[in-house]
Amino acid sequence: MYYIGIDEVGRGPLAGPVAVGVVKLKHRVFEFGEKGIKDSKKLSAKNRELWYKKIKEAKKRGELDFFVSFVSSKIIDEKGLTYAIQKAVNNSLKKLSAHPKKSQILLDGGLKAPKEFIFQKTIIKGDEKEPVIALASIVAKVTRDKLMKKYTKKYPQYRFDIHKGYGTKAHYKEIFQNPLTPIHRRRFI
Secondary structure, three states, rough: OEEEEEEOOOOOOOOOOOEEEEEEOOOOOOOOOOOOOOOHHHHOOHHHHHHHHHHHHHHHOOOOOEEEEEEEEEHHHHHHHHHHHHHHHHHHHOOOOOOOEEEEEEEEEOOOOOOOOOEEEEOOOOHHOOHHHHHHHHHHHHHHHHHHHHHHHHHHHOOHHHHOOOOOHHHHHHHHHOOOOOOOOHHHH
């Protein structure tokens, strides 16, 4: 039985994709320790990066696997956020070759795995209660933040490296002064 944690980040930004992180463990307790693992929102950027490095090292050692799926702002605008998040959950589980009858799926908040995953549990504030969900939160957040930093090079007037697409005062000011980019969510603005 594999233990799989799933969490999403980027639900509320005005720009950029939604990201779903999925972490698959062979054992519920993992070698690099659980002390200090928290929901990505409760870690500093520096600590998220440190955890991300530990997670990547654990992957190299074969202790876990992970994947982050993105669904674009275009899909969010066309089909809605719920559809986009579900699509990302499905994509990540496929990418990790998760077996529906050999996987215990632990999901944060209101997330659901496809119905064929018979051992699944949605946990409110799961990223605070289950370390494997916290790990999924961290990989999703760090990966999405890196992508948003790359968008800064393409759209420097928007400074996505600072606000990551969220609706800060600075971002709203940038929206009023510049044309929207293709990564902006028109439904959200």
